[in-house]
Amino acid sequence: MTSPSDNTLQQAWDRYHARHKRSATVADKYRYENTFAKGYILANGVIGDYVPESWTRVKLERGYNLAMAPDLAHSYLSESNCSTLVLGHAFHKKSGSTKTAETVAVLHEKLVADRNFDSFEKTVLDTSGRYVAIAIRGSEARVYTDPMATLTCFWGQTGRWKRTTYLASHSALIAHATGNTEVTENRWIMRHPDYSNPGGKTLPALIAPHDCTTEVIANCHLSIQGSKVTHVRYFPKHELESLSLDEATDVFMDEMRFNMEAWLGVADHSYLALTAGQDSRAILSASLDLLNHKSEDVTLMTYHFFKKGAATTATDLLKANQMALDAGLRFKVIDIDGVAKEVGPLYNATFPAWARFPTLTSSFYEQLQADSALFIGVGGEIGTVFFTGREQSTITPEWLAKKYAYSKVSEDPELIKKFQDYIEYTQFTDDRLHGYDLHDLFYWEHRLTKWAGASYAEYDLAAIVALPFNSRRLILAMLSLPYEQRVGRAIYAEVVKRSGIK
Numbered sequence: 001m002t003s004p005s006d007n008t009l010q011q012a013w014d015r016y017h018a019r020h021k022r023s024a025t026v027a028d029k030y031r032y033e034n035t036f037a038k039g040y041i042l043a044n045g046v047i048g049d050y051v052p053e054s055w056t057r058v059k060l061e062r063g064y065n066l067a068m069a070p071d072l073a074h075s076y077l078s079e080s081n082c083s084t085l086v087l088g089h090a091f092h093k094k095s096g097s098t099k100t101a102e103t104v105a106v107l108h109e110k111l112v113a114d115r116n117f118d119s120f121e122k123t124v125l126d127t128s129g130r131y132v133a134i135a136i137r138g139s140e141a142r143v144y145t146d147p148m149a150t151l152t153c154f155w156g157q158t159g160r161w162k163r164t165t166y167l168a169s170h171s172a173l174i175a176h177a178t179g180n181t182e183v184t185e186n187r188w189i190m191r192h193p194d195y196s197n198p199g200g201k202t203l204p205a206l207i208a209p210h211d212c213t214t215e216v217i218a219n220c221h222l223s224i225q226g227s228k229v230t231h232v233r234y235f236p237k238h239e240l241e242s243l244s245l246d247e248a249t250d251v252f253m254d255e256m257r258f259n260m261e262a263w264l265g266v267a268d269h270s271y272l273a274l275t276a277g278q279d280s281r282a283i284l285s286a287s288l289d290l291l292n293h294k295s296e297d298v299t300l301m302t303y304h305f306f307k308k309g310a311a312t313t314a315t316d317l318l319k320a321n322q323m324a325l326d327a328g329l330r331f332k333v334i335d336i337d338g339v340a341k342e343v344g345p346l347y348n349a350t351f352p353a354w355a356r357f358p359t360l361t362s363s364f365y366e367q368l369q370a371d372s373a374l375f376i377g378v379g380g381e382i383g384t385v386f387f388t389g390r391e392q393s394t395i396t397p398e399w400l401a402k403k404y405a406y407s408k409v410s411e412d413p414e415l416i417k418k419f420q421d422y423i424e425y426t427q428f429t430d431d432r433l434h435g436y437d438l439h440d441l442f443y444w445e446h447r448l449t450k451w452a453g454a455s456y457a458e459y460d461l462a463a464i465v466a467l468p469f470n471s472r473r474l475i476l477a478m479l480s481l482p483y484e485q486r487v488g489r490a491i492y493a494e495v496v497k498r499s500g501i502k
Contacts, residue, residue, distance in 0.1 A: 026462045029370035032346040038460040040068040040087050041173045042134065044224065045164030050176035060085065062136055075104040081138060084108035088131035088151045091262040093255060093473065098262040103127060111135050117142055121234060128259050128471035141224040143167060147472045148379055149218035149449040152457050155229065156213045163227035170457065171210040172352050180212035183353045194408035200357065202451045204404045204415065205422035209353035217426050218445040233427040239435040243480035249494040251477035253286050256468055260287040263466040264294055267373035271301040274320035278492045279377035281323065283468055285499035288327060300324040303334035303363065336363045350461065356454040364462035372463050378452050379469030383478020385487040387439040395430055395438050397423060403442060440479060
């Protein structure tokens, strides 16, 4: 037998080690030390030593300072008294921008060319991904979130006379910055004797994990001028256009495929979460060729409570496994087996005030490949009607409280008062909705900003959260259909019909 040359054998071992290194789990690579993963804090003042030592610090224009995690995608441009910063992943279909730096160039050109923020804002409306975009023009800074506010942006202030304003990915960072770690409101709702929710409790209205913070809500921006901070609704501005099913499906397919291709480029490996539901099937149906093209770097995935034998996740497991088999793509099952002790200190340091789903985050941390993208099909429910009853025609705090909690806590006068504050903060009033249904917008803005955003922040410890539905163009295509077609998920059926996937 002929022995391989030293060079050939070395090349083979190099390839082996490269593959082995790429397949390391998050726990293997980061060893429970990546607190506030993919986090950031921005201030028009000094940022103290409460951020991790590994974070990058940058001095921006107009006295702004930024500190951010090394694993947070970002891009920054500044000229002509204008600055544009994007944190996270931002894509722009009209210009074909599939990378954050390309999208920042498009946004910055609009900011510099115009005399105000109008062109910048119109471009943000067309920008998908998962990001926070900050535009500084003269003495004003504006903060915009992605369509569903999925990259959380908390804000808070400290000081009596010359106030410092902080923006951050995690409420705990602002609590550290301001020295205010109170969680009174959080504990009030979480421990309320009349609040129960089998699907897990969430924070309502303007209640954040820490009392010193408030969130930027989807479809609104934050304006900062000196010590004055204003939260402003900027969408919708016009009535929704009606489309035929064919027209809406064309837009859906076009936008979904663009976002999938963009997201597939952000990491070496991608996991697409599948369930028995139609949202993930629609993603798979619309982009199977894109997934097949990168088949060696794509894994379809679901999770199951093996110890509990939960019926809901068992259904997902069986259906997802069959879809993966039919698609010819590899399949992975995440075993949700409780919180690993090693993850506890990492999780508690990052989320000291409130937990959303620590067991799932722990399972991702222990079982997913490090630095991978995790595709999640949340957001389609805006278009397929989450709140099926359309009994309400006028916005009231009482109605919002009932939609938040299907338990007796919804009658609590204190909770109703908090939703009145929410209405005022978000300008969630009938005259500002321009014909959009209040049920759709409340689900979109409140539930996805607060419930979904909190979940994604936790998953950030383990993966790059990729959200192919997070596009205003795609959402509006779904909303453009008649109610009967929406609730019947006609657009999903049409996508599956066109793809031929059963």
